[in-house]
Amino acid sequence: MRDTPYTRVDVAVLEQNLGAMAERARARGVALRPHAKTHKSPDIAARQLAHGAVGLTVATVAEAEVFAAHGFDDLFIAYPLWLEGPRAARLAALLVRGVRLRIGIDSLEGLGMLAAATRDTDRSRVTVAVEVDSGHHRSGVEPERAGALARAATDLGLEVAGVFTFPGHSYSPDGMLAAAADEQRALRCARDAVFAEGLACPVVSGGSTPTTADASAAGGAHDGGADDVLTELRPGVYALGDAQQWELGAVRPESIALSVVATVVSRRVDDDGGLRLIVDAGSKALSSDRAPWASGFGRCVEHPDARIVALSEHHATIAFPPGDTAPAWGKRVRIVPNHVCTAVNLVDDLIAVDDDGTEEVWPVAARGANT
Amino acid sequence: MRDTPYTRVDVAVLEQNLGAMAERARARGVALRPHAKTHKSPDIAARQLAHGAVGLTVATVAEAEVFAAHGFDDLFIAYPLWLEGPRAARLAALLVRGVRLRIGIDSLEGLGMLAAATRDTDRSRVTVAVEVDSGHHRSGVEPERAGALARAATDLGLEVAGVFTFPGHSYSPDGMLAAAADEQRALRCARDAVFAEGLACPVVSGGSTPTTADASAAGGAHDGGADDVLTELRPGVYALGDAQQWELGAVRPESIALSVVATVVSRRVDDDGGLRLIVDAGSKALSSDRAPWASGFGRCVEHPDARIVALSEHHATIAFPPGDTAPAWGKRVRIVPNHVCTAVNLVDDLIAVDDDGTEEVWPVAARGANT
CATH class of the missing domain: 2.40.37.20 (D-serine dehydratase-like domain)
Known part of the structure; x- marks a missing residue:
C-alpha cells in the first residue's frame, strides 16, 4: 500500500499512445521529436526514441542538461534563450560534451547572444531554428520576418535548421481545426521567406497535441497529404494525456x-x-x-x-x-x-x-x- | 549573476512581516502557530519561533516529518488525516521520536483511524482538534457537531485540545470582514458545544492571513477585544506575501x-x-x-x-x-x-x-x- 497522493502512469496505455503517435508521424512522412517538458522522465523519453523519435524537444538549458546526462544527444531547445552569465557557459558546455543542439531564436538580440555564447565551440553541433507566431501570440516573429533572421544567423556563422511554431491557440474548444490551418499557413510563409534568402530550410517543425491528434478523435488535426508543409512534429501531452485534452476531444x-x-x-x-x-x-x-x-x-x-x-x-x-x-x-x-x-x-x-x-x-x- | 528564473526572498521584509504578526498576536493575547505550508522552509520556521511562535502548523504527515527532522517538536497537522497503511506507522513514529502532535479530525471514521494508529504510542504527546466549517465549505463539521466529536475522541482515550477552522472564504474582495465574523461565530458555537459535553477546550484556533491582517491595511481583520473567542492564530502567507493578498488589500x-x-x-x-x-x-x-x-x-x-x-x-x-x-x-x-x-x-x-x-x-x- 502506497500513501496518497501519488502520481501513477499506466504503462500499457502509455505504450499505446507512443506507438499511435509514432505511426501517425510515419504515415504522414514527418519526423517525431516529442516535447520532454511534459514528462521530464528519461524512462519515458527512452520509450519515445524506441518508437522511432529522432530526438527530443526541451524548453530550457536545464532540461537539456538533465536529458544529456541520461544519454540523449540530439536536443531541440524550442525557446528563445537569452544567453548570458552562467546559462551561456552551460550551453557551451553541452556542445563541448558532444550534444547536438538546435536552438530557437526570435530576435536579432537573442541571436547575437547565441552567436557570442557559441563562438568558442564546435559550431558543427549547433543549429538555429527561427520561431514564428502562428496565432498564439506568445514568442515568435511574424512569419514573413523569418527570412531576415535566418539570413542574420547565417551571417553570424550559425547554421539554420529551419523554422518552427507552437500553435498553442489550439487549446480551446473548436480551436483545433483553425489552429492547424494557421500553423500550416504560418510555417509555409516562414519557410518561403527563408528560401527567398537563398537558404535551405530542411526543418519545418510544428505540432501541439491537439493539432497532431488522431483526426477521428479530434476532428481538428491536419491529416498530412500533398499540401503538408511540416517536416517534424513536437507534441508533448500525447504521451500521457490530461483532462484538458479529454475535454477538448483531442484524446479519449x-x-x-x-x-x-x-x-x-x-x-x-x-x-x-x-x-x-x-x-x-x-x-x-x-x-x-x-x-x-x-x-x-x-x-x-x-x-x-x-x-x-x-x-x-x-x-x-x-x-x-x-x-x-x-x-x-x-x-x-x-x-x-x-x-x-x-x-x-x-x-x-x-x-x-x-x-x-x-x-x-x-x-x-x-x-x-x-x- | 544567477540564471533566471529564481525565487528570491527579501530578508529584511520577511523579518518585518514576522515581527509585525508576532506583535499583533501578542497585543491580541493569542498564541501564534504559523502555517509552514507557505514557506516549507526550516530557515523561515526558525525565525518564526524566534519571534515567539508557539509551534508550527503543517498540512501533512510528510511536512511534519521534515520539520521534526529539523528539530521542530510541537506541530499541529491541521488536516483530517486518513491514517492507514504506511501513513499510520509514520505518524506513530513521530510520536515515538518525542514530537508533540495535534491532529485535526472532522469525522468519527477519521477519528477511529487516529485512535487505532496511536493505540500503541505514548498518547500524552498527541491531542486532537475538531475542525469546523465556518463558511469555506471544505473539510470540517458544522460547529454544533464539534461537541459530539470531542466526546467521541475522549471516549476513545484521546485528549481534546480544542477546535479550529480555516476561514478560506476570506480570500475574496469584500469577503474579509464577513469571514472574520463567520470565524468568530463558528468557533464560539463549536467551543460551547465542547463545553456542553463537560470537556475543556483550551485551543480555539483560526486565522487566515486576511482575517489576521493589520486592520489598517485590510479593513477586514477582527481586532481582538473582549468578545474575541480565538486563542491561537495560524496565518501562513503573511510571512512572504503574494499578489493575491496585495490585490485583496490584505498586505501592502x-x-x-x-x-x-x-x-x-x-x-x-x-x-x-x-x-x-x-x-x-x-x-x-x-x-x-x-x-x-x-x-x-x-x-x-x-x-x-x-x-x-x-x-x-x-x-x-x-x-x-x-x-x-x-x-x-x-x-x-x-x-x-x-x-x-x-x-x-x-x-x-x-x-x-x-x-x-x-x-x-x-x-x-x-x-x-x-x-
Whole structure:
C-alpha cells in the first residue's frame, strides 16, 4: 500500500499512445521529436526514441542538461534563450560534451547572444531554428520576418535548421481545426521567406497535441497529404494525456495514462442535496491549471459525472450529482489533472504500473529544471 | 549573476512581516502557530519561533516529518488525516521520536483511524482538534457537531485540545470582514458545544492571513477585544506575501518579501499598440493559481501598471500600457506570484537576499511533501 497522493502512469496505455503517435508521424512522412517538458522522465523519453523519435524537444538549458546526462544527444531547445552569465557557459558546455543542439531564436538580440555564447565551440553541433507566431501570440516573429533572421544567423556563422511554431491557440474548444490551418499557413510563409534568402530550410517543425491528434478523435488535426508543409512534429501531452485534452476531444479518456491517486478524507451533503467529497490531492499534486472552458480542476476517472468544483493546496472538493454513488471515507479515487505537464512537475517520481500490477519508480529527473 | 528564473526572498521584509504578526498576536493575547505550508522552509520556521511562535502548523504527515527532522517538536497537522497503511506507522513514529502532535479530525471514521494508529504510542504527546466549517465549505463539521466529536475522541482515550477552522472564504474582495465574523461565530458555537459535553477546550484556533491582517491595511481583520473567542492564530502567507493578498488589500506591496526574478526574452507590439514582453518565468516558476477576481497571473514589482495576461509553462506574457517604458531584451523583472504557497512548492531553494545584497540559499525542505 502506497500513501496518497501519488502520481501513477499506466504503462500499457502509455505504450499505446507512443506507438499511435509514432505511426501517425510515419504515415504522414514527418519526423517525431516529442516535447520532454511534459514528462521530464528519461524512462519515458527512452520509450519515445524506441518508437522511432529522432530526438527530443526541451524548453530550457536545464532540461537539456538533465536529458544529456541520461544519454540523449540530439536536443531541440524550442525557446528563445537569452544567453548570458552562467546559462551561456552551460550551453557551451553541452556542445563541448558532444550534444547536438538546435536552438530557437526570435530576435536579432537573442541571436547575437547565441552567436557570442557559441563562438568558442564546435559550431558543427549547433543549429538555429527561427520561431514564428502562428496565432498564439506568445514568442515568435511574424512569419514573413523569418527570412531576415535566418539570413542574420547565417551571417553570424550559425547554421539554420529551419523554422518552427507552437500553435498553442489550439487549446480551446473548436480551436483545433483553425489552429492547424494557421500553423500550416504560418510555417509555409516562414519557410518561403527563408528560401527567398537563398537558404535551405530542411526543418519545418510544428505540432501541439491537439493539432497532431488522431483526426477521428479530434476532428481538428491536419491529416498530412500533398499540401503538408511540416517536416517534424513536437507534441508533448500525447504521451500521457490530461483532462484538458479529454475535454477538448483531442484524446479519449481511455487513452489517458496518468492520474493522481487520492484518498477520501471528508464528506458532506451540500445545500443542493448533492454529496461533496474532499480528497487529499490538491493544487500541490494536481497543479492549479484551469482553462476558462474546463469543467473543473481535473476529472475523476471512475466518476465521469463528478466535478472537481474547488481546489486548495491539499484538498480537492468533488461534487457528485444527487443520487450518485460516491466512495466512502478512506476509499481511493483516481484524478486526471487538467494539465499533465504542470502536474508531473510537482512530483519527484512517477509510479509506473504494468498490466500485471507490478510497479516501477520513474524519476522525474528534470522536475524544476527551469533555468 | 544567477540564471533566471529564481525565487528570491527579501530578508529584511520577511523579518518585518514576522515581527509585525508576532506583535499583533501578542497585543491580541493569542498564541501564534504559523502555517509552514507557505514557506516549507526550516530557515523561515526558525525565525518564526524566534519571534515567539508557539509551534508550527503543517498540512501533512510528510511536512511534519521534515520539520521534526529539523528539530521542530510541537506541530499541529491541521488536516483530517486518513491514517492507514504506511501513513499510520509514520505518524506513530513521530510520536515515538518525542514530537508533540495535534491532529485535526472532522469525522468519527477519521477519528477511529487516529485512535487505532496511536493505540500503541505514548498518547500524552498527541491531542486532537475538531475542525469546523465556518463558511469555506471544505473539510470540517458544522460547529454544533464539534461537541459530539470531542466526546467521541475522549471516549476513545484521546485528549481534546480544542477546535479550529480555516476561514478560506476570506480570500475574496469584500469577503474579509464577513469571514472574520463567520470565524468568530463558528468557533464560539463549536467551543460551547465542547463545553456542553463537560470537556475543556483550551485551543480555539483560526486565522487566515486576511482575517489576521493589520486592520489598517485590510479593513477586514477582527481586532481582538473582549468578545474575541480565538486563542491561537495560524496565518501562513503573511510571512512572504503574494499578489493575491496585495490585490485583496490584505498586505501592502512593500510588505511582499518573495518574488520570482525573470529575464525578458521576447518583445512585440500588440494590435492595441501596447508592448507585450515575454519573460522566462511561467507556470512552472509562478504556479498557475489565479482567483477569478485576480488582475492576471501575478504582478510586476517595478511595473504596477503592467498586467500578466497569459502564462505558459516557461513564458509569462506581460502587457504594458501604450506609451509605458518597458524593459529591453535581457533585462530582469521581479514578479510576485499570485499564490506564494504553490509558487514556493515549485523550487528546491529560496535565494534569501540581505539588505547588503549578500545571498543565502534556503532549502525548501518540505517541497512536495504531500503524503
